[in-house]
Each structure stands twice: as C-alpha cells, then as structure tokens.
Amino acid sequence: DSGVTQTPKHLITATGQRVTLRCSPRSGDLSVYWYQQSLDQGLQFLIQYYNGEERAKGNILERFSAQQFPDLHSELNLSSLELGDSALYFCASSVGVLVGGGDTQYFGPGTRLTVL
C-alpha cells in the first residue's frame, strides 16, 4: 500500500459525458501528479500540482482539467469524453517538486476509465 488513494477504482461511462477522478496523497506529501496509461502510449504525464498551485503540465488535453484543494487532495475532471480516453488514470504524490534525484513518487492503484 503506497498510501495514495484513488476513487473510484472503475468507471464506465458514455461518450460525451463528464467524470471526476479523485486522489488523496500520502500524508505529508505536497505534490500530486496525474498520469494516463494506455496500451499504445504507455504512461503519460498529464499535470502536477504543488501545495495547491499548478506546477508542471504535460500532454493534458483541453477537455481535461485538474485542481488541488487546500486539504491537498486532487481531482481530475475529464469532459466531452471520447472512446480514446479509455485508459488507466494514476495519481502519484511526492514530498516536494523535484522528481528523480531527490524525490520519490508514490503511485496510487489507479482508476480504470471505460468510455462506451
């Protein structure tokens, strides 16, 4: 158990709909990262928040948005869903902002989104 929680575990919805994925970071971690994992693209970085502020952006579509709340939990909002948005969505958290050398990202168990 990484200490990162994500809800829901599974989500099935229809094209054109909007969904919200939720993430609670490990206690004490200020950074939250969102990733999308699909078979063809692998694990793709979407966006990072640090202590409530957007810190870094990756390949996040305009139809997607995220925020981090004062209690440090984060939500990823996906709208106007398309079949191609079906994927695993992971949240990760870390203490600080630097990845790699001095900081470790802990991943949650993911949310499997299926768009029909």
Next chain:
Amino acid sequence: TQLLEQSPQFLSIQEGENLTVYCNSSSVFSSLQWYRQEPGEGPVLLVTVVTGGEVKKLKRLTFQFGDARKDSSLHITAAQPGDTGLYLCAGAKSEKLVFGKGTKLTVNP
C-alpha cells in the same frame, strides 16, 4: 516518437534464467528511475540512478546508468516467478518524469 525506448517489449523466460532489459534515449536525463508494475496496481519505484556510470544492486537486480546519462539497463539474476511484471524506466527532465512503454516480463515456474 517515444523519448525513452525500452527493449524487449515482451520477455518470457524460465525460472532460474538471467535477463537484461534496456532503456535507451537520445536525450540526457538528470536521473533515471526503474519501476515495477503489477496488474491492477500502480508502478512501484525500484531504484533511482543519478550519476553517469552508476551501478546499483537490489538483491538479484542490478541497475546501470550509462556514462552519458542517456541509457540504462536492468539485469536480473536467477529470475523467479515473483519477478513477473511490467518494468518501466523513467527519465527525469525539467521536473517531469518521462516513461518508456515498458518491458512485460513473465517468469514461468
């Protein structure tokens, strides 16, 4: 094009065999990480290598960072069924992690 190329994409071996998986790029990374991911779970960090030429050992796993910090390898000695999983490398660049697509390893008893 993928910034980090991992090979092989799939590997199926017998228990007790040795194996090496590779992670290659034309880009330089400040550090490189290896993760293992099991079905239905998120990736779990195995190791971080920071210095060019660095070698780290974790029990039967040996990780090496290339001298130019563009590539890395993971060698597993005497593989066990418990090593089965998706092995991902990730390079740190501008405060972001760039992941390879992974090597799916199956160790058969």
